[in-house]
Amino acid sequence: MPPKKTREQRQNVIVTLPAEVIAKRNKRHLDELERSNYTETNDFAGLGEDGGDDGTKGSSRGRDRQTISDKRKLKMPGTSRAATKKKSTYAVREALLYRKNLSTLIANSKLEELPSEVPTYLTAVTIRPTYPPRLLCSQKLNPYAPRASDFLSNISNFNIIESTLREGEQFANAFFDTKTKIAIAKALDAFGVEYIELTSPAASEQSRADCEAICKLGLKAKILTHIRCHMDDARIAVETGVDGVDVVIGTSSFLREFSHGKDMAYITKTAIEVIEFVKSKGIEVRFSSEDSFRSDLVDLLSIYQTVDKIGVNRVGIADTVGCANPRQVYDLVRTLRGVVGCDIEIHLHNDTGMAIANAYTALEAGATHIDTSVLGIGERVGITPLGGLVACLYAANPEYVKSKYNLSMLREIENLVAEAVEVNIPFMNPITGYCAFTHKAGIHAKAILNNPSTYEILKPEDFGLTRYVSIGHRLTGWNAVKSRVEQLGLQLTDAEIKDATAKIKELADVRTQSMDDVDSLLRVYHSGIQSGELAVGQKEALDRLLKKHRDQAQGRESSPSRERED
Numbered sequence: 001m002p003p004k005k006t007r008e009q010r011q012n013v014i015v016t017l018p019a020e021v022i023a024k025r026n027k028r029h030l031d032e033l034e035r036s037n038y039t040e041t042n043d044f045a046g047l048g049e050d051g052g053d054d055g056t057k058g059s060s061r062g063r064d065r066q067t068i069s070d071k072r073k074l075k076m077p078g079t080s081r082a083a084t085k086k087k088s089t090y091a092v093r094e095a096l097l098y099r100k101n102l103s104t105l106i107a108n109s110k111l112e113e114l115p116s117e118v119p120t121y122l123t124a125v126t127i128r129p130t131y132p133p134r135l136l137c138s139q140k141l142n143p144y145a146p147r148a149s150d151f152l153s154n155i156s157n158f159n160i161i162e163s164t165l166r167e168g169e170q171f172a173n174a175f176f177d178t179k180t181k182i183a184i185a186k187a188l189d190a191f192g193v194e195y196i197e198l199t200s201p202a203a204s205e206q207s208r209a210d211c212e213a214i215c216k217l218g219l220k221a222k223i224l225t226h227i228r229c230h231m232d233d234a235r236i237a238v239e240t241g242v243d244g245v246d247v248v249i250g251t252s253s254f255l256r257e258f259s260h261g262k263d264m265a266y267i268t269k270t271a272i273e274v275i276e277f278v279k280s281k282g283i284e285v286r287f288s289s290e291d292s293f294r295s296d297l298v299d300l301l302s303i304y305q306t307v308d309k310i311g312v313n314r315v316g317i318a319d320t321v322g323c324a325n326p327r328q329v330y331d332l333v334r335t336l337r338g339v340v341g342c343d344i345e346i347h348l349h350n351d352t353g354m355a356i357a358n359a360y361t362a363l364e365a366g367a368t369h370i371d372t373s374v375l376g377i378g379e380r381v382g383i384t385p386l387g388g389l390v391a392c393l394y395a396a397n398p399e400y401v402k403s404k405y406n407l408s409m410l411r412e413i414e415n416l417v418a419e420a421v422e423v424n425i426p427f428m429n430p431i432t433g434y435c436a437f438t439h440k441a442g443i444h445a446k447a448i449l450n451n452p453s454t455y456e457i458l459k460p461e462d463f464g465l466t467r468y469v470s471i472g473h474r475l476t477g478w479n480a481v482k483s484r485v486e487q488l489g490l491q492l493t494d495a496e497i498k499d500a501t502a503k504i505k506e507l508a509d510v511r512t513q514s515m516d517d518v519d520s521l522l523r524v525y526h527s528g529i530q531s532g533e534l535a536v537g538q539k540e541a542l543d544r545l546l547k548k549h550r551d552q553a554q555g556r557e558s559s560p561s562r563e564r565e566d
Contacts, residue, residue, distance in 0.1 A: 156400050158363055158393070159194040161345065162386060164373040164417060165214075166197040166226045171377035173421040178210050180420050182217065184374075187413045189219040192405040193386075197224045197371070201240050202233040208240060215241035222284070229267070229287075234274045244284030247274055248316070251299060252291035264299050268306055275312055286345055288316025293324045293332065301339050308340040314369060315340055319358065322351025322381075326361040337366035345369035348384050350376055355384040360392050374417040375425065387414060391430035395457045408464030431458065437467040442477025445469045449483050472513030474505050481522075488519060490526040499536045500525045524549050 165181055168174055176184070181198075188196055196219070201208035215223050222243040227233035229249035237245045249267055250259050262270075271287055278285040287307045289295055304315045317332060324332075329346070336344060346362040348355045348371070359370045376385030387410055394401040401407070411432045418425050427433050437460040439448045447454035448469060460467050471480045478494075478501040485492050485500075492500070500522060507513055507521070528534030528545045535541075 156397060157368060159369045160386070160389070161195040161197055161224065161369050161371045162188050162193040162221075162373070163197040163226075163347075163371050163383065164188070164377065164386075166199050167347075167371070167378035167383055168373045168417070168421075169199050170379040171382065171421055173423060174377065176420060178206075178213060181210050182214060184413075184416060184420070185214050185217065185219065185221075187409065187416055188374075189217075189221045190406060191409040191413055193221055195224050195244070195369075196221045197226055197246060198242070200225055200227045200233060200237070202227060202236045208236065211240045211242065215243075224284070224286075229270050229274050231270075231274060231277065234277050238278060238281045238283065242283065244286065244313070245278045246286045246288065246316070247271065247278070248288045248290050248318070250291055250320075251289040251296075251303070252294040253296075254294060255291050264303065268303050271303065271307055272310060275307055275310060279311060284313045286314040286316055287312050288318055288345065288347065290318050291320040292317045293319050293328060294321070297332075297335075301336070304336060304340050308342050312342055314343040314345045316345040316347060317362075317367075318347040319349055320347075322349035322354070324348070324358055325352075325354060326357050329358045329361045330365045333362050333365035333367050343368040345371065347371040349379070350381050350383060350385075355382075356388045356392055359384045359389055360396075374413055375421075375423070375429070377417065377421060377423075385430075386410075387432055388430045391458060394462075398459070398462070402462060407462055410463060411465065431463050431465070436460075437465060438470055439467065440470040440473060441475050442480060445471070445480035445483075446477055449479060472504065472508060472515060472518045474508045476501060476504060476508070481518075484518065485522055485526075488522060490522060492522075492526060492529065495536050496525070496529060503539075503542060520549065521546065 164184055165176065169176060185196055196214070198211050198214060199207045201211045211223075211225055223241075224244040224246050225237050225240065225242045226246045226248065227237050229247045234245065234247070249262075249271065250256060251264070251267065256262060256264075256267075275285050275287055287304075289300055289303070292300060307315060315336070317336065319329070329348075333344060333346065344362075344367045346359065346367045346369070348358045348362075355376065359372075362370065370384060370389060372384045372386040372389055373382060374386050376382040376388065390401065390405065390407070390410065394407075414425055414429075414432050425432055425434075427435055430436065437456070437458075439445050439455060444455050448456065448467065452459070452467065456467070469480050469483065470476075471484055478498045481501045481504065482494070482497045485497055503525070504513060504518060504521060507517070513521075524545050525534065525542065528542065533541060534545060
């Protein structure tokens with residue numbers, strides 16, 4: 001009986017297969033890459049049994065693909081008949097395609113000679129290449145993901161379509177006159193958004209005039225307008241001077257029955273007509289379904305494929321009622337990414353509070369454009385908020401986001417829009433909420449003072465803001481009070497600071513102490529220590545000094561009023 005071969009010997013054995021089998025498997029593997037468009041992991045997840053010439057029979061897709069196997073007996077040179085039994089899938093993988101044939105195919109394509117900006121689908125090699133993979137989108141691996149191929153964040157290849165002046169006009173409180181629209185457009189342009197979307201010029205004469213006025217501002221951002229999938233709207237839109245037209249029509253059974261009453265054949269025919277007309281004017285065009293997540297998937301993919309073939313710049317997915325969750329968003333965008341070659345835009349409503357998470361997930365799945373509005377204003381509870389999305393993207397790739405946008409403009413933009421629609425900026429608003437960078441608990445405060453990264457994923461200074469450590473409450477810690485003592489330039493020992501902190505906590509059990517209250521107490525405590533009137537642990541003496549200070553302050557406040565009466 002021949003000795004068993006070592007792992008190294010098995011790896012060096014060459015398996016001879018018919019050329020047509022190798023050709024079929026090469027074709028099927030490349031077709032699979034074309035559909036899935038992501039970097040495979042080294043687990044060789046992939047193909048099923050040999051199918052027909054079209055390479056589709058017996059194959060599976062995505063993460064559920066089965067490990068390949070081969071039921072034929074393989075003749076290996078230099079082996080006995082006894083050694084020609086069925087080989088394991090490991091031997092098939094080793095000798096069949098991945099390490100030799102696909103790598104050779106990639107080498108022959110001379111990818112390394114292509115400029116780095118040239119996209120390619122050929123990135124699924126099992127041997128790590130010596131050059132960085134060239135993907136359709138810049139991708140960042142999530143180190144915490146169980147399957148790296150499932151978590152690829154395209155956060156370095158996204159564009160923001162800022163829709164405050166379109167979706168935001170549908171907010172219940174919104175009324176933007178021309179002056180306000182221009183101010184908002186200029187602020188968004190200064191912030192650095194790539195696109196600004198405006199209300200359809202077909203909506204009213206004033207909307208048309210406002211659209212033309214903003215187009216004449218010469219902003220760096222591209223100006224888009226949002227229209228129905230109708231030739232009358234398209235003819236008006238292209239005459240305003242916009243850089244692009246966003247076309248939309250409902251595709252769900254709800255909207256087809258109760259809104260426009262058209263079937264998919266009519267929708268497809270009209271979409272082709274409108275898109276070709278807009279393209280003939282030399283401007284961008286996007287086609288979007290409305291209520292995408294309640295539309296039939298076959299209908300969606302069919303119409304997206306159709307408009308992609310005639311050269312649409314982007315296709316759009318819209319969660320019009322806010323019903324989608326991140327898994328559904330990932331699956332739909334992922335599927336669409338394998339069907340169309342154009343950019344993918346996504347518009348997400350926030351009815352269930354998922355808009356930011358869904359937007360980020362869409363980028364992970366291959367979307368390239370995200371619709372936002374300032375403070376998230378829009379129909380009902382609105383859409384993905386600009387500030388919230390920026391916070392999420394900053395946390396993932398701060399240097400890229402800082403280089404892309406003027407982050408210090410965010411607070412100014414939100415104040416401008418909040419005033420225009422007569423609302424307050426929510427206290428829990430990411431970045432600009434009044435307590436976004438406020439730290440209260442003693443443990444938190446101590447850590448923040450030592451290293452802000454302990455409890456901050458966002459750096460306030462990058463947004464032109466400052467952090468605040470709250471110390472006038474019962475949860476305060478002496479380290480936070482010590483920091484304030486040092487800021488005030490007072491000389492107190494740690495024991496004295498701890499004693500003063502105990503008094504602050506005692507007073508805060510009655511009512512929260514303002515920063516002025518805390519500062520006054522610390523100054524009185526310091527003065528008492530310096531004069532010898534006070535020592536650590538002398539509560540009654542401290543109470544007398546504080547009462548004396550309050551009486552003097554009240555006397556000073558009442559003196560000017562008596563003088564005025566005289």
